[in-house]
Amino acid sequence: MTEINVLDExxxxxxxxxxxxxxxxxxxxxxxxxxxxxxxxxxxxxPAINCNDLFVPGADAEPLRAEDLDAYIEVVKRWxxxxxxxxxxxxxxxxxxxxxxxxxxxxxxxxxxxTIPVMMKE
Numbered sequence: 340m341t342e343i344n345v346l347d348e349x350x351x352x353x354x355x356x357x358x359x360x361x362x363x364x365x366x367x368x369x370x371x372x373x374x375x376x377x378x379x380x381x382x383x384x385x386p387a388i389n390c391n392d393l394f395v396p397g398a399d400a401e402p403l404r405a406e407d408l409d410a411y412i413e414v415v416k417r418w419x420x421x422x423x424x425x426x427x428x429x430x431x432x433x434x435x436x437x438x439x440x441x442x443x444x445x446x447x448x449x450x451x452x453x454t455i456p457v458m459m460k461e
Contacts, residue, residue, distance in 0.1 A: 341405035342375050344383045357408055358386055366415045366423055367403055374402040390427040393435050401427040410458055418451040420444050425451030429459075 344350070345358050361367040369384040387400040388411070403411055415422040425448050428434065 342373055342385055343403065343405050343408070344380075344385060345369060346382065346384050354405070354408065357412060361386065361403075361412065361415070364415070364419075366411075368400075370400065372400075372402075388423050388427055390424060393424050393427060394431070394433055395436055401430055413458065414451065414455060417454075418447050421448035422451050424448060425455055428452055429455040 343354065343358065345355065358367070362369070367386045367388055370387050371379050371381065371383050371385065372387070373380045373383065373385060386403040388403055390399045390401050391397070393399065411426060414426050418425060421444050424435075429452055
């Protein structure tokens with residue numbers, strides 16, 4: 340699993356463009372926690388997916404790894420409202436801690452959770 344440090348001067352331009360697109364559309368944020376070394380790195384910025392209040396009430400995030408970048412972009416383009424939460428649920432093989440009402444968001448989430456594992460195998 341490869342961490343993406345967006346402050347690394349060796350970062351490829353195409354990868355940077357993808358990260359900026361995700362930031363622009365609020366699908367990720369940047370933090371300095373390195374999930375590989377399990378510590379905070381000064382002078383680094385790693386993309387993370389917000390999953391606050393999804394698995395437990397409170398702040399939470401899932402790291403976005405280099406090998407998942409293109410698939411994640413495809414997911415959030417296909418399911419712009421619930422794709423990021425569905426991504427986190429699939430990556431952790433976990434269910435949300437509470438049931439949300441039967442809404443369009445729930446239908447989008449359920450479809451994404453069902454489809455993302457198939458996308459990851461391709």
